[in-house]
Amino acid sequence: MKLAILCRYFPKDAIGGGENYIYEIWKRAKNDYDTSLISGWKKDPNLLPEDTNKIDLRNKNPVYNYLKFFKQSGKYLKEIKPDLIQSTCYEFPSLGIPTVITVCHLGHLMGKVDTNLKRRLQRDITIKRFKKTNHLIAISKSTMNDLIKLGIPQSKISLAYTGINVENYKIKKTNNKKFTIICPSRISREKGQHIAIQAVKLLPKEVRENIKLQIVGFVNDETYLKELKNLSKDLDVEFLSNVPKIEDYIMNSDLLVFPTMMWEGFGIVAGEGLACEKPVISSDYPSIREVTGPYGLFVKPGDAKELSENILKVYKNEDLRERISKGGRKWIVDNYSWDRVYKEHKKVYDRII
Template sequence: MNARSLAQAHVDIAQALPDLAADGKPALRICLLGYRSHPFVGGQGIYLHYLSKALLAFGHKVDVISGPPYPELVEGVGLIKMPSLDLFAVEEPLKALKWSHLKSYTDTYEWWAKITGGFAEPYTFGRRVAKYLKQHGHQYDLVHDNQCLAWGLLDIQKRGLPVVATVHHPITRDLELKLAAEQHWGMRLLIKRWHSFLAMQEKVVRKLKHVITVSEQSRSDIAACFKRPVSAIDLIHNGIDTDVFKPDPNANKTPFSLITTASADQPLKGLRYLLEAMHLLRPHYPGIQLTVIGKLNAGGETEQRLKALQLEDAVHFVSGISTQALVARYNQSQVAVVPSLYEGFGLPAGEAMACGLPLVATNGGAIPEVVGDAALSVPAGDARAIAEAVSQLFDKPAWRQMLATKARTRIEETFCWARVAAELTHYYRTQMLTTEAARAHR
């Protein structure tokens, strides 16, 4: 055999051998789903970015199917765009329906839902994905859904492709808090109409063979709201990218500066209580400043509250920034605050802690599971308690440093994406693929 033939033989052998994952077993072909997945949209986009990155680093082949706005993915992760009408990016949704759309029930339904106050994207995304995977599903070993929870998942599962869904927390909690904060009956009807997709999600969660969540709090809430037994909900915590979110020893801290991540007019995030705490603190700390990673809605409740509390010059909203810019903002701040009334996991808390910030956090939802004893805990919805905790950290530099060190250590030791990838790989192999193989041989 000449040298050229020998080289070709080596190539043929290498191509014949299966790619191996970090656990020494054949790599999996994983399809991740997200109906809208840009990180600026919210925590689900962040989860999809880091999950796909971690699974790729573990050695798997990973594709993401997403509707717009599309995710930011690392090189090596495939993106399959699943276009929708994207009506939330259209100035006049009423005029967005074209004659060509009328040929598609999915497009027409999405348009009709939008103009009647509904939110159909999970449902219509599920229909489009089910149609796509009917043709291309053989390319994957499994499908992992990121809280779409649409009827289409049951179609995919019925055709024999293993499906698992991550439920971060039941959106039922968001609905309850929004209804509690709204007094006008007309607006309450609109809120209920918007959340009508929850009826679908509840039924789908009950019928899926594999469901995971990210905290014990979410596990119990899913059981209560979606009526799936706790024993049928598996727990795999989120991770924090500690290589990206980390302390910067060269950063200059701004005195009396706070930072939080919050959707301005979402009652769930509890921003109103942090603003009220700011109002209580300002007479004692005239230079106090708050950076809110989020968008301020013109004319919204938060803007009105800022004016009423005379805090317009002390609170700054920043949105659409890169991850690197976010890390820089964390490192320039003196104290982080998470005022949420409820969190299914508490990613902002974990990211701030990874950056070595002393943290004041409520006891809402799963936040205590994330922060442990490495933060000052206050009751959810208590502005005075937030103010008192922040004041203690402003006045005690040594305490700030102690909490900052504990925060970073806790995230490094307890939460990392490499651990998530390893746990999920084990789950895929033992819970999903083994179960499906056993069913196939019955």
């Protein structure tokens, strides 16, 4: 079977949960199918696999990029003539080819979007495309429920949790001079790094002086990064942008915070923290509760005071840190295997073809 995999971006040109997801599926699919990859790029096309069908998306106008991806991906699909398309995006033409779209998150389409013309148009186009697609794969029960709320028949949706490469996350006893808190995510306002900085500012002075905050991630918004640096003056905050292996920093931390402002589709960052036997404090969204099971600590999104209180609780309570750490890693090992995720995809492919 000829399989075409489509995505807006792909490692190592871009690094994030969605990019890692499609990479893991592509890596396994190559062993089973005649697989072609179609991907956009925005930094360096040479960072993509050599045989990728590449689309230049460096333009800062998202509408231009959407139309370019639509046109170029259609051209590639006509050349490849696949039996099946697997995609994590929907801006490609319907060519009568059986299609599976993996839906990573829908937060931008949920809630009150009717007053925002751009969001409403995006939602309407997305729903229309999803309804025409042969099958959708949701990466969490929360995302599946969101699809149903948008009017997608449940019979068209399968659940396949994203995986976590636990073997990449080693258990490491830290010996940091200061209690080190890591906030690892794409550096973009919706990920809430400013909430983490504000929370540290609210800690008692004697605790704050023994805290080091590391903000680690792919820079998506340079203006926001400058704001964060200004906000963090007089604090011990280290900014580590575009690092090759974010897991190295998670393993060397004492606590992971994930104050995202997004309605996350999965919240892999929280799972990565548990995989490293680190306590995790996250914004309270249903999908993140799915990831962490009984081992996460949660705060109201955007509430720096509540986050600060929970940081203080973890900082002071070694027994709490130990309980979360040991149980959390086992939870991830037992529930989030990439091989299991891929098997669920294969079941869908076999059903459609």
